[in-house]
Amino acid sequence: MSKNMAFGEVDSVDAGAAPDNDGSGPTLAQILQPLGAPDGGLGEIASEILRQALRLGGVDEQRYWDHVSRLANPDLLLSAVPVGSDLAVPVVTGQRKAGSVRVSGKVAATVMGNLAGRNGFPNTRVVMDSWGASQVRLQWGDDDAPLPEWETSSDVDWACADVANGLMYGYSTAAIREYLSETWGPEVAAEAMRANTST
Numbered sequence: 001m002s003k004n005m006a007f008g009e010v011d012s013v014d015a016g017a018a019p020d021n022d023g024s025g026p027t028l029a030q031i032l033q034p035l036g037a038p039d040g041g042l043g044e045i046a047s048e049i050l051r052q053a054l055r056l057g058g059v060d061e062q063r064y065w066d067h068v069s070r071l072a073n074p075d076l077l078l079s080a081v082p083v084g085s086d087l088a089v090p091v092v093t094g095q096r097k098a099g100s101v102r103v104s105g106k107v108a109a110t111v112m113g114n115l116a117g118r119n120g121f122p123n124t125r126v127v128m129d130s131w132g133a134s135q136v137r138l139q140w141g142d143d144d145a146p147l148p149e150w151e152t153s154s155d156v157d158w159a160c161a162d163v164a165n166g167l168m169y170g171y172s173t174a175a176i177r178e179y180l181s182e183t184w185g186p187e188v189a190a191e192a193m194r195a196n197t198s199t
Helices: 028-035 044-057 061-070 074-079 105-116 155-168 173-184 186-195
Strands: 081-083 086-088 098-104 125-127 135-141
Touching: 061 074, 061 086, 081 105, 086 098, 098 105, 105 125, 105 135, 155 173, 155 186, 173 186
Parallel strands: none
Antiparallel strands: 081 086, 098 135, 125 135
16 A cells, blocks of 8 residues: 555545446345345345345445445445445444545536435545546545655554544454555554554
């Protein structure tokens, strides 16, 4: 990872795979309801039905599993909204303070309008991004944690920013630790996790 973007929801998206739809689709709970799936969480059967429904709806299965593996509470996906090949996961008090999704520039205004009218997508906006004009990043809820100073910050400072963003996006401690180890190495990861006493 370079020092121009901290750990967040969209750091692993392929820039060439811009979602094209307008984000007006049903939530995942609404997709599951007519299939007779239980609405008490993502049990094994509900999860399999959900995967099938997402495949039919155009959501990339890898993106779905990225969300499942990162979120401390994967049941938040039941209120997610399919947006192209990705999912817009809502914010929930005490579990997740921010969310974001990358969309093609031609549908950004429509997606933003559709998400802004839904529960769990407060303050939906376009944020500055370095991916070029063909895509923009939509964000809702809180802003990303501030990035450290480029010239004077250590790897631990950058890793601590990643911890802050991971917690803000509602990711599990295990997912944050794994990301830090892969990105910064085990020693920096351990130091950054220790520096954040809430993890």
